[in-house]
Amino acid sequence: MTKNSKYAIEVNNLTKRYKGLSAVDNISFTVERGEVFALLGPNGAGKTTTVEILNTIRKPTSGKVFLLGMDVTEKKYDIIPRIGVLPQGFSSFDRITVKETLQYYSRLFCRRKPDIQGLMALVNLKDKAAVQYKNLSGGLKQRLGIAVALVNDPEIVFLDEPTTGLDPLARRAMWEVLLDLKKKGKTLFLTTHYMEEAELLADTVAIVKKGKISAMGSPGELIENNADYLVVMLKSVDETVFDIVKKMGFAPGYDSHGDIKVRLTHADDVRRMLNAVREGGASFTGLNVRKPNLEEVFLKLTDDSLMEKSAGIEAAQ
């Protein structure tokens, strides 16, 4: 691979083993320049290990990783100035203010005239410039982490679970910042277990399970390729509806709003089910038939048994 490679990231047969166990098991993918790539997976799937190898913190057991055309194991110190990293659970010096933290990291990258004001504006921290790190909320700390990852104006930005532990409001504020980066044309490599986040931000999503990539594509493609069923939501106060659907051999459950949720494989099944409900004298007040969303696809791909279990739990409620 050359330095003029069209890929920002190229991963070939990457494997990382710890004491015989494969945390990352022979994965390959590429990320184009300006692309937003999300590595999606449950806890322990190998996301952080993968991103840490890409960040040059860990060495692969086998396989090759190229960033901007350079081998991460050979050109670590050429790569570091050209990437920005928000590690999982970012933390900084407690007694140092937002502005000083950015000045400090700029100095580490030998930036002569860092645009500290611009960075603070980008992550909406201008009014917190003089606040010490320990006095920032979780969301503000993460936003500072993003600004720190950008001090060297990197070509690729790695964000390892950037919104984990944030409240919904802080999460949305963080998404705004990331969308802004996307607009600026930065290559973003994101690990997350929030589907909504991946769906909103990513051009390409790779779903990892036990160190392997089980599916990869745009969120639309993943849904399209894995949507081999329909999700039917029935709004009803009539408890006989649930029994009728169950008697038909389907596996109904309840969602968090108390609506009946059924996975059906064929469109004909929807018609059959609605007829049976009507014939049984039961009533419903709302109906929604849709394709599965990314979260449902993710659950299907990472743990079918989990999906079945959750349906069972919902059914039992």
Added chain:
Amino acid sequence: MNLHIIHANIIRANIIVSIKSFYREKTVVFFRIAFPVILILVFGTIFMERDNEIFALRIQDLDQTTSSEQLVAAIGLSRRFNITQVSPEADAKQYARDNKLNLIVIIPKNFEMSLIEKMTADNFETPVTLTKIYDPGSFGVTTKIGVLDMVLAKINQEMSGKPPLIASEPVSILKKKYRFIEFFVPGIIAMAVMTASLFGTVNVNAELLQKGVIRKLSTTPITRIDWILSNILYQFILAVVSTAVMLLVSYAVFKVSLEINAWLVVFVALDVFAFVGLGMILTRVAREAESASAAADALMFPMMFLSGTFFPVEMMPEFLQAFARILPLYYVNEGLRAAMIAVDHTAALKSALIIGAFAAVVFVFGIMITKSGGETA
């Protein structure tokens, strides 16, 4: 973190952040700067008393004669005792217990008679005996009795009218007379610099490692050697400030007079160099902040008490003296005293070489095992 390259601008950035973090944490400032000063003030006061010590002495004169009065006056003239008379009717032992006294001297009844008898008969074989009621559990009583015996020996000799056959004249190995406080201050400097360097490094690094800051730093151009040198230089700056404050307070309060020369800077630097390196190793080996602190405690306490900081190593049993000689702080103490009191350049150089060799080994080992929180740094 990279192993080999040194970046001056990165080291400067680290030192700025460390110093800002330091002065914004008031308790750290207290323990770093004020605590050693308090130690000097407390121990200095105790030792000043000891240097010019005038003991309180109770005397019960059961004889109440001119001779016994003259003896009391003669003891008083030695200027080593502040004498208070105890009523002859008092039970001396009970009086000592009730008043928490460690020594009462009893001049027996018929003291004058016995003295005249012996002097006229020229009989010096059996002396007239004074009784010393003392508390064996008292810390200072042995010294007090020793001083009293010396005073009595001198009175005896004057009374007998014969000059001493053997006399001694003390000649100090040092150029001028030093007080105990002046031996103590270099020890406190060595100890304070060691404790601050060791704990400062262990606490800060264990916290940064645990919080993931070191992991973040390993994704920047900072190298391992940058990081260790930043720690050493930062601790050295604080050590210089702390030492200057200790010396100023010692001079202002106790008029301590010590030689200030380049050796002082050399030993402070070596003290920092050795113990920051040791702190880096402990942080890496112990992994958890609590166990790193416990390991630092375990190393520090024996050094504090066995390296000659608070009392001379020669006071200890042989095997502990041998143990003291393998402790790095012992050589900092020895070196600083050689430089600041004896002005013995050869002795200072010898200690400097030993502590320097130790520091170099620790530094290299520290670089080898310091990681960035990941596995390859």
